Amino acid sequence: MNEEMRIALVERLGQDPVLRRARPPRAGEGQVLIRMRASALNFADLLKVKGQYQEAADPPFVPGLEGAGEVVEAPGGSGFAPGDRVALWVPGTMAEVVAAPVVACQKIPETMSFEQAAGFQIAYGTSHLALDGRAALRAGETLAVLGAAGGVGLTAVEIGHAMGARVIGIARGAGRLETVRAAGADVVIDSADCPDLKAALRDLGGVDVVYDPVGDSAGEAAFGALHRGGRYLVIGFAGGRPPALPLNHALVKNIAIHGFYWGGYRSLDPQALAGSMQRLMGLFEAGRLRPPVGEVMPLERLADAYDMLRNRKSVGKIVITL
Incomplete structure (x- = not known):
């Protein structure tokens, strides 16, 4: 593979990535070479551009933390083939x-598109683990999901529903709440029209588990609605x-407070x-999960994707096609 390839490149902290051309990599020992078809954007990508992500990267660096594509080269015994x-x-x-x-x-199922697969791992993996x-x-327990219309929030709603929990989804705006309800929420709360979230959750009987990728005052309010023996999941801010x-x-x-960073499991418990x-x-x-793709945009519109x-x-997830 000798031809040049296109890449996104963060050249300076505080500035969105730009498009550049580069030589393609070679597969090292124990590595698979993949022609990418799609890459998903995560909130962590915004933090990395600012230099605020827990796994900081010095520029220049290529953004993106997950994606999907086709194997070009694979080592023997790896279980993968071109x-x-x-x-x-x-x-x-x-x-x-x-x-x-x-x-x-x-490997991904034949029925899963590259766009679905690109945004599946971190969001669904985070919520499942x-x-x-x-x-x-x-x-039978009650799960409250903050930021329920976001990339990870929607997966928490869907997985919580699949696990048999009563799910309360909190998000902003009627249109986004319809998406949350369609993902499996039994009850939805519009955060833009809820002056006292703690009281609203208590009026619904309180909660056993809070899934919080938002933090701030919303996290504090949801924490106040936890039952005795409840669990609070710190997902993000x-x-x-x-x-x-x-x-x-x-x-x-x-109440148990659990910090959860999915990427850390690569070394903590792969x-x-x-x-x-x-x-x-x-x-x-089995048809029990239906990963939505929020926005699909070509690499040329990466700046618009970051702004969105x-x-x-x-x-849902923003996916960049390559």
Whole structure:
């Protein structure tokens, strides 16, 4: 593979990526070479541009944390062969060719499009491992999902519903709430028209698990509605700051606060991550998951995609086609 390829490149912190041309990579030991077809945008991509992500990268670097494509080269015994359709989760997926470790690749069902697969792993993987593993969500419990119309929020609604929980989805705007309801929410709350979220959740009977990718005052309010023995999942801080949680309440009410960073499982417990992804692919094949694609945009419109993500103009994942 000698021809040049197109890449997105963050050349300076604080500036969105630009399009450049580069030589394609070669597959190293234990790596699969993949011709990319799609790459998903995540809130973490905005943080990386600002230099605020927990796994910081010095510019210049290629953005993107997950994507999907076709295998070009694969080492013997890897279980992959040229032509295989795969999803991958590695930094730098916004390039036309990517070299990824075997362990970071997963075959995708023939019925799953590249656009679906590109945005499937982090969002669905985060929600599945967090709810099934850390929170041990049980059928019949009540789950409150903040930012329920966002990329990870919608998956938490869908997976919580599939696990038999009563799901309360909190999002902004009637149109976005319809999407949340369609994903499986039993009750929806419009955060733009709810002056007291804690009271609203308590009026609905309180909650057993809070799934919080937002933080800020919304996280604090949802925490206040937790039952005794409840679980609070710290997923992210899209609202701008971490919530100031009253630890004395956590003590008295035996509330567990779980920090959850999906990417950290690559080193913390890669087998748990891989096993979760295999089960998720099985759920997709069984028709129990319907991953939506919010916006599909070509690489040439990457600046528009970043603007859309930054201003929360999308419902679900934004996917860049390559």
